[in-house]
Amino acid sequence: EAGVTQFPSHSVIEKGQTVTLRCDPISGHDNLYWYRRVMGKEIKFLLHFVKESKQDESGMPNNRFLAERTGGTYSTLKVQPAELEDSGVYFCASSQGPLAGGGNTGELFFGEGSRLTVL
Amino acid sequence: EDKVVQSPLSLVVHEGDTVTLNCSYEVTNFRSLLWYKQEKKAPTFLFMLTSSGIEKKSGRLSSILDKKELFSILNITATQTGDSAVYLCGAESYNTDKLIFGTGTRLQVFP
Numbered sequence: 650e651a652g653v654t655q656f657p658s659h660s661v662i663e664k665g666q667t668v669t670l671r672c673d674p675i676s677g678h679d680n681l682y683w684y685r686r687v688m689g690k691e692i693k694f695l696l697h698f699v700k701e702s703k704q705d706e707s708g709m710p711n712n713r714f715l716a717e718r719t720g721g722t723y724s725t726l727k728v729q730p731a732e733l734e735d736s737g738v739y740f741c742a743s744s745q746g747p748l749a750g751g752g753n754t755g756e757l758f759f760g761e762g763s764r765l766t767v768l
Numbered sequence: 769e770d771k772v773v774q775s776p777l778s779l780v781v782h783e784g785d786t787v788t789l790n791c792s793y794e795v796t797n798f799r800s801l802l803w804y805k806q807e808k809k810a811p812t813f814l815f816m817l818t819s820s821g822i823e824k825k826s827g828r829l830s831s832i833l834d835k836k837e838l839f840s841i842l843n844i845t846a847t848q849t850g851d852s853a854v855y856l857c858g859a860e861s862y863n864t865d866k867l868i869f870g871t872g873t874r875l876q877v878f879p
Contacts, residue, residue: 652810682866691772692811692856694866705864740811756816757802757867761809 651675653760655741661766667729670763672741674723680744681724682757683716687737695739698724710735731767738762770795772859774870782878785847789873791857792839801833801840802867804856811856814842847877 654673662668674681683695695714696706700721709716713732718724728735741760772793781787793801800818804811815824817833817840824831828847833840844851854874858867 680865684867684869689871691871692858692869694868697865705866707864708866756813759804759810759812 653741653743653758655739655760655763657763658761659764659766661768662731663768664733665730667727668731668765670726670728670739670741670765672724672726672743672760674741674743675758678743678745678758679721680746681718682742682744683724683726684740684742685737686740686762687734692740695726728765731765733767736765736767738764770859770861770868772857772868772870774855774857774873776873777871778874778876780876780878781847783848785877786843786845787847787875789842789844789855789857789875790839791841791870793857793859793868794838795859795861795868797861797863798835798838799860799862802858802860803831803840803842804858806854806856806872807852814855844875847875849877849879851875852877 656671660668679700681698684692685695686692694708696716697704698718701718715727740762742757744757775790800816802816803814805814815831820835828845831842854872856872858869860867
């Protein structure tokens with residue numbers, strides 16, 4: 650079974666440019682999460698999709714970040730325009746049920762991350 | 769603000785040593801604590817702890833939660849070079865579906 654896949658592995662762009670990161674969750678997983686790790690800091694939650702709906706986007710830094718999950722399958726995270734402080738590793742994760750739901754195992758499957766470097 | 773603190777930040781040991789990684793948390797309406805191992809890129813799930821005092825084991829790894837003192841430990845006995853990784857601790861609450869992560873503990877095991 651294919652795991653969570655993310656593309657690209659690494660993107661280097663200049664400040665002011667646009668980047669779109671893609672995440673393909675495990676097939677059948679309704680819950681999709683985006684997290685970000687900035688150098689030297691903890692992994693921080695960005696947002697959570699249930700199918701195509703944004704369940705919680707409280708972690709999105711600002712309106713330069715736009716996440717979509719059309720059709721409830723893969724998701725994209727666009728940064729426009731990118732700033733230096735956006736550099737980091739963007740992780741996508743998926744789960745079958747919600748983390749806070751009853752009876753779940755807590756197993757959140759992570760992708761390998763997309764490293765973004767903004768120069 | 770909810771937070772998770774892990775210690776130490778980094779640990780270097782020799783094969784065969786036993787290590788204890790610490791995770792303390794302050795999370796409103798705490799529900800569970802999760803441990804992940806991140807070797808190269810993708811964090812992989814290790815344990816989920818919801819009840820105090822019940823040890824979870826998987827091979828040489830074990831973990832326990834103390835909900836009174838708000839911390840968890842992850843023990844690795846007889847460490848091997850393959851245990852080298854960043855170990856992440858995350859806490860979740862009943863309020864929301866997101867994990868609050870600590871900065872992780874980087875473990876390096878040398879032969």
